[in-house]
Amino acid sequence: MSDATTLAPTTSVLSDRINAMQESQTIAMAKMARELAAQGVDVISLSFGEPDFQTPQYIKEAAKKALDDGFTFYTPVPGYLDLRQAICDKLQRDNNLAYKPENIVVSTGAKQSLANTVMSLVNEGDEVIVFAPYWVSYEEMVKLAGGKAVTLMGSLENDFKVTAQELEAAITPRTKLIMYSSPCNPTGSVFTREELAAIAEVVARYPQVHVLADEIYEYINFVGEHVSMAQFEEIKDRVITVNGFSKGYAMTGWRVGYLAASKEIACACEKMQSQITSGTCSIAQRAALAALQGGRTSADEMVEAYRRRRDLVLELVKDIPGFRTPTPSGAFYIFPDVTGYFGKTTPEGKTINSAYDLALYMLHDGHVAAVDGGAFGAPNCLRFSTAAADEKLREAFIRIKHSLAKLA
Incomplete structure (x- = not known):
């Protein structure tokens, strides 16, 4: 019998290193949003940290x-x-x-x-x-x-x-x-x-x-x-x-x-x-x-747009009870604490136990993609990108407000 046949079988062909690694949650949520969109659903994705501007000419x-x-x-x-x-x-x-x-x-x-x-x-x-x-x-x-x-x-x-x-x-x-x-x-x-x-x-x-x-x-x-x-x-x-x-x-x-x-x-x-x-x-x-x-001219022009969008989203979020949202000083995200929704129940009878549950609910009910804060070490929060056109942001947070209002 060869030495190879006496070795204990491994449980996975993959390395322990890769098995221990988590998939990027921003990429995972964007993937779920794309899959839903491929089925013909009008999804607004606020999950990816990507400027919506073209690279300057x-x-x-x-x-x-x-x-x-x-x-x-x-x-x-x-x-x-x-x-x-x-x-x-x-x-x-x-x-x-x-x-x-x-x-x-x-x-x-x-x-x-x-x-x-x-x-x-x-x-x-x-x-x-x-x-x-x-x-x-x-x-x-x-x-x-x-x-x-x-x-x-x-x-x-x-x-x-x-x-x-x-x-x-x-x-x-x-x-x-x-x-x-x-x-x-x-x-x-x-x-x-x-x-x-x-x-x-x-x-x-x-x-x-x-x-x-x-x-x-x-x-x-x-x-x-x-x-x-x-x-x-x-x-x-x-x-x-x-x-x-x-x-x-x-x-x-x-x-x-x-x-x-x-x-x-x-x-x-x-x-x-x-x-x-x-x-x-x-x-x-x-x-x-x-x-x-x-130089910075094109960057500064984009920043003014991001500032306007931040202010727009903060106004929209004021109408959503249960979101505790600090005012961001930079980047293009809001990161509200959403623990006010934990323990609530969806129309289908499923309990929201975490920000991840809430993100999935909003994706499938309101068709808005956000990222679970647990991916960022803050499981009580959700991350929404504000790097989207004004009309997309307005529509997204109207959908979010309506979906959250269904929770009991």
Whole structure:
């Protein structure tokens, strides 16, 4: 008998790693909405974090020119030098951060920049403090790296923002990394300079702790100043700043993001990327360069539309009892607490026990897709994207109001 026949059978052909990983709930809800729409149902999807604007024309033209100019070959793993220099110029201009191209790694979307960083820093058993509510993929990235995600929930009364005191109480000798976003997906909360300065003071006292700052919504800010954690000089070398082009330039499908970090960490992320994807798409990089060279005018025009839509939705939500909805300071979401509907019963006799139950009910009864807050570490909430046309938003929340009124 061979050795192979004596081995105990496995329960799955798939790895433990992939079996432990959760599917992205934003993608899962969008998939359910598409399946319903394919059956002829008029579904309004407010589940996906995607601008509904077209990429500005000057960026498209740059991509066409790149094709004509022969940019059809492999690119350097960390990105074209001129693009990395343009990112440095942007960081200096907008964020008062001084970096060289050697500190920049361009990736296939900000998501890859986040994953590269986590995989480069986190060892088996390391603790990663994740400010919650958090973007859906943070916790799964930590699990993939073998780390332990320690979620730290900000209170609704503080616009879901974690305080410096709460952070310090959560740090242990095993803490390696802190992850957060500002403006935040899903809450739209924006950390002030004073709040981040207090957090930086805490981090400065723990030399083993690094900070992964997700700033992908930087330009979609309704309160003015955007503050980068790396502006605090005492911890700058331990801060990894991640940003990209998807939100501010309506370039979701182009898949271009980047990180700025110390040379040691940037080199580690480049090494990781070299074994996973190599360099980002050549045409998309030339488009990204044009985006930066074109300034912020198109982004600022989109932000005004997002501000108007936020205000519209907040007015509509006032007519829906049971939604506790803080006013978002950035991004393009609202994130109401919906616990007022837990325990209620649908017309079919099914009890609403969670935000997920409520999201499914609204999808099938009102034909509006939202995302269960449990995917973001906040199971009492729902996330609605406001990145939709005004008439779609009005119709969606009229449907939601009518569906919720049926619950007993």
